[in-house]
Amino acid sequence: MTMIEAEELGAIRAGFARLLSEKCSEAEVRRVMATESGHDPSLWKAIAEMGITALLVPEEHGGIGAGPVEMESVMEEAGAALLAGPLISSAVLATGLLSASSDADVKERILPAIASGETIASVALTGDEGLWTPEGVEVTAARQGNGWSLNGIASFVLSANVADLLLVVARTSEGVGCFEVAPGVKGVQLQPLETWDRTLRFSRIAFNGAEGRAIGGIDEQVVEHALDLARVALAGEQAGASRRIFDITIDYLKTRVQFGRPIGGFQALKHMAADLLIEVESATSAARAAAQALASNAPDKDVLINLAAFACADAFGQVAATAIQMHGGIAFTWEHPAHLYLRRARADAQLFGQSDMYRERYVAAMEKAA
Amino acid sequence: MTMIEAEELGAIRAGFARLLSEKCSEAEVRRVMATESGHDPSLWKAIAEMGITALLVPEEHGGIGAGPVEMESVMEEAGAALLAGPLISSAVLATGLLSASSDADVKERILPAIASGETIASVALTGDEGLWTPEGVEVTAARQGNGWSLNGIASFVLSANVADLLLVVARTSEGVGCFEVAPGVKGVQLQPLETWDRTLRFSRIAFNGAEGRAIGGIDEQVVEHALDLARVALAGEQAGASRRIFDITIDYLKTRVQFGRPIGGFQALKHMAADLLIEVESATSAARAAAQALASNAPDKDVLINLAAFACADAFGQVAATAIQMHGGIAFTWEHPAHLYLRRARADAQLFGQSDMYRERYVAAMEKAA
Amino acid sequence: MTDSVDEIRKEVRDWLAEHWDAETGKGRSAGSVRDWLDHVIAAGWAAPSWPAAYWGRGLGKEETSAVINEFRKVGAPGAGQDRGNIPANSIMQFGSEALKRRMIPEFLRGAQVCLLYSEPGAGSDLAAVQTRADRKGDVYVVTGQKVWTSGAHKADYGLLLARTDWDAPKHDGLSFFIIPIRQAGIEIRPINQITGDSHFNEVFLDNAEVAADNRVGEEGQGWKVMQTALAVERLIMGEGAGERRQGSMKDNVVSLIDIARETRKIGDPVLRQEIAQAMAYRQLNALNIIRSKQEMAQGSSSPIMSLGKLAMSRILHGDAAVMTKLLGAASMLDADANPRAADVNYRTANAFMTSIGGGTDQIQRNIISERVLGLPRETEADRTIPFRESRAVKG
């Protein structure tokens, strides 16, 4: 993993931000939200052409070979814009799994296509409980002839409805493994789930003797590493989204006049704003620190990733909800963007694990250090 | 248990309030705080003469035969004035235990003296962990000749330093029982504990083969009933104290001028005040509802007592702390009364159990009802 | 209880026995609800405390309560509207003699109203109304935009707050009208809420007309008239609130524990703490309301009633947060296929209706601190200047 120079990263991020401001405006987000797939192929193409989908793919497989720091940074922009689509699913989670695998064939075959955006991959790794832990895996895989046969339920599979390829984490007699499954094959029944945040799409997938190809060298630890990548990316998304809805709110406070003056002059709102600023800045610091720790495999990696996971989720939740309150009635209307951030905040707070779980893990990591 | 008419209760409470405003002013509280015993015998005498110590004592034993509703009511005044001394210890906890016992001799002998204030009784019922649960009892009692021999540690024994009589809850081979012990006898070593709230005094008592007299008919349930009485009284104290320090704060907001106007005109402080008012009113409602439920042995008694226990403790803690913040620097000085309320709030939040425990019990009681 | 109360009670009871059929839930003389209400009005039960010259019987407070209770017992509608009929009461208190004669019977007979108070620029600052009503002969011509109007489609009339004088200070240039809602100059458009509901409307007035005779109170008295109308509304809500809230508490207590059982998280000690706190806030509010009613019944005014709305905000947001935690990942789902998720999503969004609608939590805290605690009022920069000069107009 190479660390991109700060300057180059700045340029990538700025370019991505420009792209999003042009092609992922609020109106566009609303348009995509209302589509059946929740995915905008033309935007996806533009994102891929900028290299965003290639960021985490190693250079030898046609990627940029960057790391969590760079991914976190662009995710702040993605979060700010409420980007819909399979970025985390394909370019982070699937990429993280495959890059860490020992399966040269798979890497050779799939990673370049993920990097170019041509292939969208989705990772199935939790059952109906939505735990995202090893205990939560409900699909089993057993050898059948030369291949493997998969059975069981995976749910909350992010962006699976638009995936060209499923990576299915399943239990085997030798522990947890990962299997490449084509969405269309026999024994795979994919049911798109209705979501409250229509910018995020999940599917529930029933495997019924579906044929899978084992991917070499993926065990629990590799899955956890890929999840850590996804957590850091998600933390970046949450930090960026918090900051954007906060900025929108502060702007409104300066222009909305009641009682003969901008409402931002009322102490109650000023103080709410100051408190939220702490949350926004803390989320940014936490997401970036976690990214750096993961990139350098630092000793306090677990501490910082777990911290970012709950701090960013809680910050985004609080900022998004308080933003509605601070706006007043206007933000209670569908046409105002504030509720879109609230929806994303609530969904993001569930993805890959809940804050209580992360707090528990954070203490455990601190205990080891103490 | 007779319910006193509202009017009569109102008169008792008003008389008690008058007495406290005369003889339990802040200056008096500070004076008593600084004494070795933390107890003012002359004030105690006046309180007893008003009948406050007799409230819960049955009429046939020289008491007034009132109940939790009346006790809660006067405790609101006691809390407001930060009354120091053995009121809860002797007139609630000990009285509750003895009144519910089946031991005619003990009742005959002790209750009238408690009612008249002549005897101060203190109840030892928890060990060094300070749990106030059956598991927390660390004293054991074994038969020795005609009597009983007590061994082990009781701690956080409220007002034991001024007690004429100890009622010691101890484990026996037949379960939990209660024993009358004279503080001066052989094998009783009483060590007064230093406290942060100097208006409350505790002792740690080591029993070393001390002689005790068994009190008939006291089991775990009776102990729990006496504790419930004490919890309701304490809830009243917390509600009353919350209201008083809240009122002090609101008065200050109206008179303290900064930036050319009373600070109570600043929205931040106005909003803090409004939020605290909810806490103060809720504490009052909770304490009174718990008292009524206990008095009538209502089906939702456990729900309401547990609710009052944590709601009043948390309200008092929040109101006392926020009161200091709202006052600013002046309340950071020893001479200002605000910290006395904070000290009492922190101590009261530990007495007879912590909020987390009560919340747990509250859910459990709700589950039974659901 | 006095003799006169007993007398009235007997009279009402007898009257109802004669005219009301409790089994069918209708008046004995066949006819519409309107016919029944005409009966009630004619008998003086519609507004018993009003003078006989005005559809009433000049009864006292206790007697009026007795009338209402007798009607309630048998489920007959129409009595005691002197307590709860907002337009009728506003006209009775402020309207001209002609307006009273002409319109009060209509409202006693069930004519429906919607409230045309709030505007895009007049939310928390309700007096910053910019809808204009210009006198043209016998009518006012009204142009402007109102928001957060519920029931506009069902309404016969709108209670309209509009500006008739732009040179007076904000509160002094307003007038209050009863405007017929079904007319060419009025367009109603539903507001899409973040819940997915559309309970409220925008109402666009474009040269709509209202007869000058339909003005309630003098020109410039509109603020006062509206305040009185709001007070009646609060009274109704306050009286009902206790029971409704306790009712919903019961429902919710069950459902939080039920959801925890369903999701097999009832044993999670961390969540049990949060369940306890959420249930506690609800129960404490219910206890406050009970106590405030007891205190009011004993004649002492209670400050607690004004806390209920603010307390309810915390309760509703808190419940939704705990339910979300209990559902876990499933809370990301929605729609009929996921009823628990759909319910908690709705609650999450709808809680803002309480914390924002009808005065935000922030406005409520102002009101509590000023009216209950006596802290200084907010200064209003534009309270005394001509409205024309205010930032609301000049930007």
Next chain:
Amino acid sequence: MTDSVDEIRKEVRDWLAEHWDAETGKGRSAGSVRDWLDHVIAAGWAAPSWPAAYWGRGLGKEETSAVINEFRKVGAPGAGQDRGNIPANSIMQFGSEALKRRMIPEFLRGAQVCLLYSEPGAGSDLAAVQTRADRKGDVYVVTGQKVWTSGAHKADYGLLLARTDWDAPKHDGLSFFIIPIRQAGIEIRPINQITGDSHFNEVFLDNAEVAADNRVGEEGQGWKVMQTALAVERLIMGEGAGERRQGSMKDNVVSLIDIARETRKIGDPVLRQEIAQAMAYRQLNALNIIRSKQEMAQGSSSPIMSLGKLAMSRILHGDAAVMTKLLGAASMLDADANPRAADVNYRTANAFMTSIGGGTDQIQRNIISERVLGLPRETEADRTIPFRESRAVKG
């Protein structure tokens, strides 16, 4: 890094090698600390960025940092006071030529000051100072009361904000003085804190005298001079705060977990959540400070620094609350016999020093929302009227 920095670094290093004995931690030429400081001043290291005519060497920012670093490395005191010596800097910026010559050397040589700013009636509203300084010939006669003064007993001088003009508006009638603290007209009384400490004093001035020459800046410029002094103080605190806070984080992380282990509550899932949240607030603040330093090092100004104090309030109150829960009933105890309890009791009370002292949390939120977020300033009713007419004076 430029050549001139290397040059300076070498020069300082050589100079220190010649004059400073790192082993004994003293100057090589025997003598007091004062003697050493005289050496440092004479060599131009005390205030390297100041002109040569004023004890300095006219060095740039980086060179000055190099000087400070070399001194720090060997533990030698006295260098770089142009960054942190509050009275010397105030005089340098605002004082008369005579005052500079007379007093700056004293302060560079270690004269101690205490701050005579706050008053009983001027807390959050620091400009509402009522201590009066009346000109009588060559002196000002000062009468009034100051509070929250730390280090008054050790101080040689007080930095005094006093009112010289009662007809000017609040902020414009103030002057700034350097007043000798040991004189008949000044009485110092310790303030008893709720912690049991007495770190602060009340200072009573009763016809105390200060030479007119000791005024810093013109009459009426006092507010500006004090603001500059406060800015220097904040800069010092800001630079040190990061490390100190991280240091204490480390201590605290250990101690929360340690206390939980000691009290055998480390396995309690409810308390683990609270421990996590308390530690998180502390660590997040530390991460914010690190990031803000990085951003400032990259030249972009960072708003985060101003959040630290407000964040620290929450951290300190939160830590104390969690520790209290961990101790349980034992938290009611105190004194040497119960060191854990005594510690958490102290923390509980002392947290208010951060949330109140040096600007309450409420004032901090004003500052953040105004200076960082650009929201409108608080209106001050008495900002423009003669102070004599203000409520601070008239009540």
